[in-house]
Amino acid sequence: MTGEALIQLSGLTKTYGTGDAAFMALCGVDLDIRCGEFVAVMGPSGSGKSTLMNILGCLDSPTAGSYLFKGISVETLNKDQRSLIRRHAIGFIFQGFNLLARTSALENVELPLLYRGYSRKQRHELARAALARVGLPDKERNTPAELSGGQQQRVAIARAIVTNPDTLFADEPTGNLDSKTTADIMELLRKLNSERGISIIMVTHENEVAACAKRIIKVRDGLIADDSKSPGSPSTLS
Amino acid sequence: MLLNALFIALREIRRNLTRSFLTVVGIVIGVAAVVTMVTLGRGATETVKQQISKMGSNLLVLRPGQGWGSWGAPQFSMTDVDAIRNQIPGIASIAPFVIANGTAVYRENDRSSDIQGTTPNYFAIGNWEVGIGRFFTDEEVSEAATVCVIGDTIRKELFGDGIDPIGSKIRINSVSLDVIGVTAVKGQGGFGDDLDDNIITPYTTVLRRMTGRGNGQNVTQIMISGQEGYPTANIVSDVGQLMRERRNLASNEENNFNVFDSLQLADVISSSTKVMTSLLGAVAGVSLLVGGIGIMNIMLVSVTERTREIGIRLAIGARAREVLLQFLVEAVTLSCIGGVAGIALAYLLCKVLADVVGAPFLFDPKINLIAFVFSAAIGILFGFMPARRAAALDPIEALRHE
Numbered sequence: 001m002t003g004e005a006l007i008q009l010s011g012l013t014k015t016y017g018t019g020d021a022a023f024m025a026l027c028g029v030d031l032d033i034r035c036g037e038f039v040a041v042m043g044p045s046g047s048g049k050s051t052l053m054n055i056l057g058c059l060d061s062p063t064a065g066s067y068l069f070k071g072i073s074v075e076t077l078n079k080d081q082r083s084l085i086r087r088h089a090i091g092f093i094f095q096g097f098n099l100l101a102r103t104s105a106l107e108n109v110e111l112p113l114l115y116r117g118y119s120r121k122q123r124h125e126l127a128r129a130a131l132a133r134v135g136l137p138d139k140e141r142n143t144p145a146e147l148s149g150g151q152q153q154r155v156a157i158a159r160a161i162v163t164n165p166d167t168l169f170a171d172e173p174t175g176n177l178d179s180k181t182t183a184d185i186m187e188l189l190r191k192l193n194s195e196r197g198i199s200i201i202m203v204t205h206e207n208e209v210a211a212c213a214k215r216i217i218k219v220r221d222g223l224i225a226d227d228s229k230s231p232g233s234p235s236t237l238s
Numbered sequence: 239m240l241l242n243a244l245f246i247a248l249r250e251i252r253r254n255l256t257r258s259f260l261t262v263v264g265i266v267i268g269v270a271a272v273v274t275m276v277t278l279g280r281g282a283t284e285t286v287k288q289q290i291s292k293m294g295s296n297l298l299v300l301r302p303g304q305g306w307g308s309w310g311a312p313q314f315s316m317t318d319v320d321a322i323r324n325q326i327p328g329i330a331s332i333a334p335f336v337i338a339n340g341t342a343v344y345r346e347n348d349r350s351s352d353i354q355g356t357t358p359n360y361f362a363i364g365n366w367e368v369g370i371g372r373f374f375t376d377e378e379v380s381e382a383a384t385v386c387v388i389g390d391t392i393r394k395e396l397f398g399d400g401i402d403p404i405g406s407k408i409r410i411n412s413v414s415l416d417v418i419g420v421t422a423v424k425g426q427g428g429f430g431d432d433l434d435d436n437i438i439t440p441y442t443t444v445l446r447r448m449t450g451r452g453n454g455q456n457v458t459q460i461m462i463s464g465q466e467g468y469p470t471a472n473i474v475s476d477v478g479q480l481m482r483e484r485r486n487l488a489s490n491e492e493n494n495f496n497v498f499d500s501l502q503l504a505d506v507i508s509s510s511t512k513v514m515t516s517l518l519g520a521v522a523g524v525s526l527l528v529g530g531i532g533i534m535n536i537m538l539v540s541v542t543e544r545t546r547e548i549g550i551r552l553a554i555g556a557r558a559r560e561v562l563l564q565f566l567v568e569a570v571t572l573s574c575i576g577g578v579a580g581i582a583l584a585y586l587l588c589k590v591l592a593d594v595v596g597a598p599f600l601f602d603p604k605i606n607l608i609a610f611v612f613s614a615a616i617g618i619l620f621g622f623m624p625a626r627r628a629a630a631l632d633p634i635e636a637l638r639h640e
Contacts, residue, residue, distance in 0.1 A: 059553060059633050080557050087555025098550045098637065102253050112554045114242070159554075 269580025279515025549636025569621020577613030
């Protein structure tokens with residue numbers, strides 16, 4: 001699977017508003033990402049990187065252009081169909097963790113499995129396995145309020161991988177974390193990518209974090225301004 | 239899938255018990271109100287029916303004028319009584335009533351009362367039983383004997399509980415009567431009157447010693463009991479025809495008398511209590527509606543507060559209709575819990591109030607089922623709009639929400 005086409009963008013455009021108030025967030029983006037890649041997306045605010053991520057993650061539809069996700073033309077899909085793609089093929093990680101409050105870690109992690117119709121036993125098994133993989137085997141009863149930022153993000157990562165997706169979309173995953181925790185999280189993501197072949201597409205504004213990825217794409221004014229191999233992570237981070 | 243949704247809904251409800259309680263309290267009150275009103279109303283209707291049946295079934299009362307209290311209209315005579323007894327088929331027993339007012343006195347106690355003069359067969363017609371002593375006989379009627387049978391209230395008022403009234407003499411309007419019997423207690427009648435507040439003597443005694451014969455038209459009312467199984471409606475129309483002939487009423491003149499059928503009476507009164515019950519139930523139903531609006535409002539607030547959570551669910555791959563179902567199931571679960579709690583509360587209220595109001599306690603499972611179904615329907619109806627709003631959220635916007 002590694003090396004096959006994952007994401008193929010062709011003339012991807014997103015326009016908000018109409019007429020004179022129309023604003024082109026994306027102005028015809030072309031992009032090619034293969035399975036197994038670890039890509040960092042960088043850019044100043046207003047550059048369109050959030051819009052790009054939303055469309056790549058099938059949370060939003062483009063106004064024009066085509067988006068092939070594993071060969072599926074996402075721009076032709078309706079809301080329900082995009083939900084199904086997210087359910088089966090994509091995991092999300094957010095800057096704010098976005099865990100359900102007053103809910104245990106185990107319940108948080110098993111949430112995607114609920115929508116897949118798994119039985120209670122299966123859900124618990126898979127959720128525990130995911131928590132173990134992110135290094136939190138004994139925290140399953142804790143609610144987010146009882147976990148540190150880094151631990152919460154780990155739970156969020158466990159939730160993202162519990163359905164065994166082959167793609168992870170991460171939106172500033174370390175934005176709310178200190179540098180030590182950031183290093184831990186990036187190490188976890190790196191391992192997921194190298195050991196399990198999960199493709200990761202990550203938005204970040206920190207150069208050190210972007211360096212952990214293998215490829216850096218710079219977005220500016222709705223277009224890709226730069227697309228090159230990552231210089232590699234400095235030794236202090238690994 | 240639905241069972242799963244139910245568990246998820248219960249978990250969400252438990253997560254914020256205070257809010258869930260506040261949401262549901264309107265429904266609880268509404269359901270409790272409706273069920274209590276309707277149950278008590280049915281109890282009251284039953285009570286009225288029972289009270290009227292104490293008067294005796296198959297009982298017809300022939301009275302002067304239209305309506306129950308027309309005192310000006312011409313009364314009946316003993317020849318009317320004989321005519322009816324001889325000519326109308328289907329009659330089991332007939333008793334004339336001659337009524338006088340007076341004050342009954344015993345030693346230092348007195349009580350003003352209606353003295354009902356009649357024949358011994360009245361006791362059977364009117365469903366009376368002997369409490370102590372006996373009733374008077376036909377012979378005592380022909381002798382115009384100075385005897386009387388009193389009701390339990392008269393006994394209590396004149397004699398108290400220590401004295402045996404049998405054999406004692408009471409004075410009414412300068413006539414002295416021997417008390418020979420007390421009727422068994424009957425309690426309240428269908429009109430709320432005290433059935434034990436009466437003094438019954440032979441009618442001849444009243445005519446000869448109290449009121450005088452007058453113009454021969456001194457029978458205030460005639461009580462008739464129909465034979466078992468014989469349709470009372472026939473007796474009513476036959477008596478009506480006979481009386482019209484005897485009174486020479488032209489075909490365009492209204493009756494100056496009327497016949498009361500106790501069964502009809504029971505129906506009239508019970509239908510009016512049924513109307514009251516429906517009215518009270520409807521008013522209580524309004525409170526149920528308000529409870530539904532309460533659910534809708536709280537669910538709307540809940541959706542707004544859980545916008546981020548909805549965004550997460552949508553991002554993870556929940557379809558819009560699954561979010562809709564989730565919130566709808568939450569609303570219906572809440573309203574059903576409210577319904578059950580309301581029914582339980584109504585049960586308690588009815589138990590307490592039945593004693594206070596004096597109505598029998600008739601908890602009808604059919605009413606409970608309807609109330610429960612209704613509360614579920616309220617949940618669906620008023621939960622739909624908030625659920626739809628939740629489902630329509632854009633995941634990106636929702637995730638950005640505070």
